[in-house]
Amino acid sequence: MEIMCLNGWGGKLHEALLPYLASKAPDILCLQEVIHSPASQKDWLTYRDGDHILPQRANLFRDVSAALPEHVAIFCPAAQGVLWDDDTSIPSQWGLATFVHRSFPIIGQVQGFVHKDFSPVGYGDHPRSRSAHGVRIWDYDANRAVSITHMHGLRDLNGKMDTPEREKQARKLLDMSRSLAEPDDLTVICGDFNVEPDSETLSILSSAGLTELVTERGFDSTRNTQYKKPGRFADYMLIDCEDAVNSFDVIHDPEVSDHCPLVLKV
Numbered sequence: 001m002e003i004m005c006l007n008g009w010g011g012k013l014h015e016a017l018l019p020y021l022a023s024k025a026p027d028i029l030c031l032q033e034v035i036h037s038p039a040s041q042k043d044w045l046t047y048r049d050g051d052h053i054l055p056q057r058a059n060l061f062r063d064v065s066a067a068l069p070e071h072v073a074i075f076c077p078a079a080q081g082v083l084w085d086d087d088t089s090i091p092s093q094w095g096l097a098t099f100v101h102r103s104f105p106i107i108g109q110v111q112g113f114v115h116k117d118f119s120p121v122g123y124g125d126h127p128r129s130r131s132a133h134g135v136r137i138w139d140y141d142a143n144r145a146v147s148i149t150h151m152h153g154l155r156d157l158n159g160k161m162d163t164p165e166r167e168k169q170a171r172k173l174l175d176m177s178r179s180l181a182e183p184d185d186l187t188v189i190c191g192d193f194n195v196e197p198d199s200e201t202l203s204i205l206s207s208a209g210l211t212e213l214v215t216e217r218g219f220d221s222t223r224n225t226q227y228k229k230p231g232r233f234a235d236y237m238l239i240d241c242e243d244a245v246n247s248f249d250v251i252h253d254p255e256v257s258d259h260c261p262l263v264l265k266v
Contacts, residue, residue, distance in 0.1 A: 001104070001139050003264045005030040005150060005190040005237055008064075009257035010047070011057025013226070017256040022067040026263065028137070029068065029099040030150035032192045036061040036075055037083060037092040045083035045090055049123075056083055058090070061097055071099040076111050078131040078152075079119035094123065096152050096191075098133050107145065108136030110180040114169035115154045127154040127165060132173055132191070134180045146188065146266070147181035149173065153193040153201070160231060162200040170201040174208055186244050186266060190237040192259060197233055210238035213264065219250045226258035237262045 004026035010033050011017060021029065037045060037058045045058040057063060065073040077095040084090065100106055115130040134149030151173050154165060173189065181187045189210060195201045197215045206212060214222060214236050221232035239245060246265040 001028070001142070001146065001266050002026040003028045003030070003148060003188060003190070003266070005235065005262040007032040007152065007192040007235065007257055007259040008060060009033055009259065010035055010054060011060035011063065012055055013256050014057045014060075014063065016254055018063055018067045020254055020256045021064060025068060025070070025101070027101045027104060028135070028148055029071070030096070030148065030190055031064065031099065032096045032150070032152035034061050034064075034075065034095055034097045035059065035083075035092060036077065036095070037090055040085070040090045042085055042090070045085055045092065047083055058083065058092070064097070064099065068099050071101050072106065074098045074133065076131050076133040077118065078113070078129045079123045080121070081119070081123035095131055096133060096150065098135055098150070100135055100137060104137040104139065106135050106137055108147070108180055110134040110149065110176050112172070112176055114151050114172040115165060126157050130154045130169060132176055134176055136180050136185065142266070145182060145185045147177065147185045148188045148190070149177040149180060150189070150191040151193070152191055153195060155194055160195050160199070166195060167200050167204070170204040174205060187240040188237065188264065190262060192235050194234055196231070202236065205238050210240050211242045212236055212238045213245070213248045214250060214262065217248055222250055222260050222262065223258065224252050224255045224260055226255055235259055235262055237264055239264070239266075
């Protein structure tokens with residue numbers, strides 16, 4: 001089974017991202033920063049937050065669903081705000097999504113918030129609402145259940161340092177994973193955590209018996225040349241049985257986002 005985790009960067013590199021996902025077609029895709037604008041048929045809209053202006057693929061959830069036609073697609077919104085079509089505001093949902101190949105029965109799910117709650121009118125003040133989603137699937141080849149939970153960790157305008165809010169979200173993420181997994185499951189937790197490798201977030205998850213694969217396997221970055229700011233880590237993948245890992249990689253080429261895809265084979 002192949003599990004991929006990626007922050008899609010709102011589909012900014014759409015022309016590279018969609019063919020990459022279609023060609024790789026991982027069994028499980030955990031995708032963060034996903035846009036869903038059902039009121040618009042536009043391909044592109046614009047996100048505006050003060051001086052922060054970013055093109056957004058207006059229906060990235062629809063696009064990825066089309067690129068993975070053999071997958072069950074689940075979208076989990078964190079907020080509904082507006083994107084812009086020139087001077088026209090368009091209601092748009094922002095969140096994360098999970099794609100599961102149809103050959104893997106989904107036998108359990110968990111969805112909830114690790115920071116704040118759903119923001120129905122506007123994206124809200126920073127740090128904004130953050131959600132998580134998990135699926136429990138049956139792997140016939142390995143004759144076992146696998147529980148995979150991912151989140152998009154909160155963005156603090158002051159940086160990636162430890163905060164009480166980040167501690168709380170880590171514990172909520174762990175609680176969600178535990179509520180999904182049964183005792184004999186292989187358990188995976190992943191996502192764009194928006195923290196450094198020495199963070200309290202990773203300490204909390206490691207103390208629960210999970211091994212963090214990015215730093216454990218010697219990778220020095222989960223960012224690529226698209227990312228111009230300091231700090232080379234954001235994305236992590238943890239597993240509760242390292243012996244189950246057949247391979248793990250951080251993909252720097254091709255560049256399909258300003259984050260690197262994390263790819264685990266178990």
